Amino acid sequence: MNFSSKLLENAVDEMSQLPGIGKRTALRLVLFLLNQPNSQTVKLSRSLLDLVEGVILCKNCHNISDSELCEICSNIKRNQSIICVVEDIRDVMAIESTGQFNGVYHVLGGKISPIEGVGPNQLNINSLIEKVNSSDVSELIFALSATMEGDTTNFYIYKQIEGLKINITTIARGVSVGNELEFTDEVTLGRSIIKRIPFENSIKNIS
Amino acid sequence: MNFSSKLLENAVDEMSQLPGIGKRTALRLVLFLLNQPNSQTVKLSRSLLDLVEGVILCKNCHNISDSELCEICSNIKRNQSIICVVEDIRDVMAIESTGQFNGVYHVLGGKISPIEGVGPNQLNINSLIEKVNSSDVSELIFALSATMEGDTTNFYIYKQIEGLKINITTIARGVSVGNELEFTDEVTLGRSIIKRIPFENSIKNIS
Numbered sequence: 001m002n003f004s005s006k007l008l009e010n011a012v013d014e015m016s017q018l019p020g021i022g023k024r025t026a027l028r029l030v031l032f033l034l035n036q037p038n039s040q041t042v043k044l045s046r047s048l049l050d051l052v053e054g055v056i057l058c059k060n061c062h063n064i065s066d067s068e069l070c071e072i073c074s075n076i077k078r079n080q081s082i083i084c085v086v087e088d089i090r091d092v093m094a095i096e097s098t099g100q101f102n103g104v105y106h107v108l109g110g111k112i113s114p115i116e117g118v119g120p121n122q123l124n125i126n127s128l129i130e131k132v133n134s135s136d137v138s139e140l141i142f143a144l145s146a147t148m149e150g151d152t153t154n155f156y157i158y159k160q161i162e163g164l165k166i167n168i169t170t171i172a173r174g175v176s177v178g179n180e181l182e183f184t185d186e187v188t189l190g191r192s193i194i195k196r197i198p199f200e201n202s203i204k205n206i207s
Numbered sequence: 208m209n210f211s212s213k214l215l216e217n218a219v220d221e222m223s224q225l226p227g228i229g230k231r232t233a234l235r236l237v238l239f240l241l242n243q244p245n246s247q248t249v250k251l252s253r254s255l256l257d258l259v260e261g262v263i264l265c266k267n268c269h270n271i272s273d274s275e276l277c278e279i280c281s282n283i284k285r286n287q288s289i290i291c292v293v294e295d296i297r298d299v300m301a302i303e304s305t306g307q308f309n310g311v312y313h314v315l316g317g318k319i320s321p322i323e324g325v326g327p328n329q330l331n332i333n334s335l336i337e338k339v340n341s342s343d344v345s346e347l348i349f350a351l352s353a354t355m356e357g358d359t360t361n362f363y364i365y366k367q368i369e370g371l372k373i374n375i376t377t378i379a380r381g382v383s384v385g386n387e388l389e390f391t392d393e394v395t396l397g398r399s400i401i402k403r404i405p406f407e408n409s410i411k412n413i414s
Binding site for chain 1: 208209210211212213214216218220221222224225226227228232234235236237238239241242245247248249250251253254255256257258259260262263265270271272273275277278279284295296297299300303338411
């Protein structure tokens with residue numbers, strides 16, 4: 001692209017570093033900002049800088065937080081002995097929005113992926129093992145993505161804490177609620193037949 | 208969405224003000240920035256602020272520029288007597304990238320659109336009329352979008368300069384190069400039959 005201004009080119013270059021934003025989209029966004037009052041760009045820049053400079057990770061669960069201990073970890077109404085292991089904070093937000101979980105979280109910050117060069121040491125796994133060993137944990141729930149990497153990570157953690165007297169569970173996998181059977185992928189459908197549950201159980205816990 | 212951090216929420220809110228970026232995408236972008244070195248966010252913010260604070264519009268053609276007169280207007284090799292009228296700077300970039308135009312531009316900054324409350328006075332139309340009246344303009348090329356608003360704007364400008372001894376042209380409309388006829392929309396195809404041109408003309412100017 002021929003830019004008539006170096007400033008414009010710089011802004012578009014920086015904007016197109018963001019994932020999923022190509023040069024054309026970046027240009028559209030930047031020109032949009034140029035058409036708005038300068039205060040909008042100032043607010044956007046300020047909020048991003050404030051975030052990266054001021055963000056704190058909860059020292060207990062590694063969730064993004066405004067204080068040393070996040071709202072969930074410091075909430076005495078939540079069951080601190082049930083820990084849900086998730087990849088990142090978006091998963092915390094997703095589970096929180098269901099309103100179905102009253103325990104606490106542990107954010108790994110990713111999953112083990114040799115291809116992307118992510119090993120156990122790049123993740124918050126050690127602090128999880130320590131937590132499980134030292135404090136009064138009754139259940140560990142694996143809520144990672146249902147992918148090879150997710151399964152590998154689950155298994156790695158499982159091996160580290162095998163033998164401890166805690167429940168280790170994983171979130172249920174199967175046909176999505178509301179899904180037509182014919183449109184469900186084969187692997188999911190196959191597994192959900194093998195892992196079928198007593199019908200009584202399926203109606204018991206629905207609130 | 209339940210945000211665990213006010214800083215995060217602010218950043219997502221500001222990011223989602225951009226066109227085509229919803230809350231979820233904004234969250235993804237912001238979390239991406241959080242995972243990068245802080246310097247990337249600093250560079251992004253700095254480039255946006257530099258742009259909105261330092262941007263100059265060329266005093267002649269209203270194109271975005273780093274100096275008072277843009278590179279195109281100050282280029283003595285370009286034919287200053289042929290002016291191509293466009294909506295915004297993206298159109299300048301699009302036409303420049305064809306390498307087929309050696310005149311100069313005039314950026315209107317939009318098109319007349321009563322629905323969006325844009326009248327002639329919000330656009331750079333007066334300066335165009337002045338330019339046409341005062342300097343040595345031989346041709347004015349309308350290169351606005353082929354929409355109702357574009358046509359209205361063309362017509363409005365045409366009415367202001369009707370009678371002056373200059374060529375007023377508009378870019379050719381018709382079937383796109385490389386397009387299959389059967390997939391061309393009816394209006395375009397219909398017009399391109401009515402406005403058919405001698406075959407000799409169609410092969411003359413192809414370089």
